[in-house]
Amino acid sequence: MRFYKLLIGLVLTFAYTASSFGFTELREWTDANGHYTFKADLIAYDSEHVVLQKENKDLVSVAIKDLSDADRAFLKSSEAEEQKGGEPEQLNTWKLDSGLKINGKVVEYGERDLKVKRYLRGETYVNDRDIENLPPVYQEIIPKIVAHFAKQKFENVEEMNQWLEKQPNREVEHKCEGVMLELENGDRYGLPFFLFSAADRTTLERGWQRFKSAKENEKQQEKESFYLRAQAQANTQNLQSIREISEMNLQLQGYNAGLYDLWEVTLIPARGNYGRPMKVVVPGTNSRQATQNALQRYPGARIGPIAKVRDRRR
Numbered sequence: 001m002r003f004y005k006l007l008i009g010l011v012l013t014f015a016y017t018a019s020s021f022g023f024t025e026l027r028e029w030t031d032a033n034g035h036y037t038f039k040a041d042l043i044a045y046d047s048e049h050v051v052l053q054k055e056n057k058d059l060v061s062v063a064i065k066d067l068s069d070a071d072r073a074f075l076k077s078s079e080a081e082e083q084k085g086g087e088p089e090q091l092n093t094w095k096l097d098s099g100l101k102i103n104g105k106v107v108e109y110g111e112r113d114l115k116v117k118r119y120l121r122g123e124t125y126v127n128d129r130d131i132e133n134l135p136p137v138y139q140e141i142i143p144k145i146v147a148h149f150a151k152q153k154f155e156n157v158e159e160m161n162q163w164l165e166k167q168p169n170r171e172v173e174h175k176c177e178g179v180m181l182e183l184e185n186g187d188r189y190g191l192p193f194f195l196f197s198a199a200d201r202t203t204l205e206r207g208w209q210r211f212k213s214a215k216e217n218e219k220q221q222e223k224e225s226f227y228l229r230a231q232a233q234a235n236t237q238n239l240q241s242i243r244e245i246s247e248m249n250l251q252l253q254g255y256n257a258g259l260y261d262l263w264e265v266t267l268i269p270a271r272g273n274y275g276r277p278m279k280v281v282v283p284g285t286n287s288r289q290a291t292q293n294a295l296q297r298y299p300g301a302r303i304g305p306i307a308k309v310r311d312r313r314r
């Protein structure tokens with residue numbers, strides 16, 4: 001059995017910016033109609049979506065088709081090409097809930113079977129590999145994973161081994177849900193959600209629920225994995241916890257010059273619904289009317305922050 005199994009093989013080609021947070025001027029982005037504009041840093045993009053970080057540090061995903069001709073041209077330009085540079089080479093430093101730090105790149109969501117067995121001759125195997133042949137940082141992680149399921153506390157591999165020797169068949173087996181982490185040597189290992197800090201775990205698990213709910217929708221799963229990697233990139237640039245990505249709808253309807261203001265309304269999925277938060281730009285003479293217009297398009301959603309946006313006509 002391989003150490004992990006992926007739920008799907010990603011075919012998504014994506015790109016990241018190589019700039020460091022705080023040293024680049026935010027770019028101005030505009031919707032296809034030229035009415036709505038905002039400043040944001042380019043985080044990542046694929047063939048259909050671009051992930052941006054706005055001035056208030058919010059992460060939003062915008063459909064490329066909803067952007068202006070100038071923005072779409074920029075994403076195809078040599079300037080954007082220089083920024084993206086393919087998959088990032090730098091590793092992210094992840095601080096786990098235990099305080100342990102691990103360097104690696106988050107690849108995608110995944111689920112794996114973990115079997116840890118203590119043999120009579122003295123070796124401990126993690127699935128098909130001797131634990132002594134695993135990277136040192138993962139040798140530290142394995143006891144923490146086993147301890148979580150066993151409701152025990154192991155300070156090291158030796159303490160875990162002593163406990164394993166008292167178990168039936170001297171082994172344990174668990175199914176772990178989490179993310180796949182690629183280490184510096186190129187090996188990929190599963191990192192369960194419960195190992196992450198509370199702030200990161202909450203956001204990561206939301207994406208995982210959406211990933212699982214899209215069992216028959218490969219395209220939606222690819223998008224969630226793309227968002228996962230974009231969040232990790234934003235985390236690296238900001239040196240702070242992963243932030244949730246909201247999808248932004250820029251398709252304005254019923255907008256007549258001079259008759260309405262434009263409002264950015266945040267819509268939160270109803271409780272029990274694992275949909276992604278949505279920011280919609282709608283016309284309205286006041287915030288109440290803007291809220292009504294937003295709810296007509298997305299009935300059942302809960303209303304989050306509302307803000308009047310800058311109008312390019314004025």
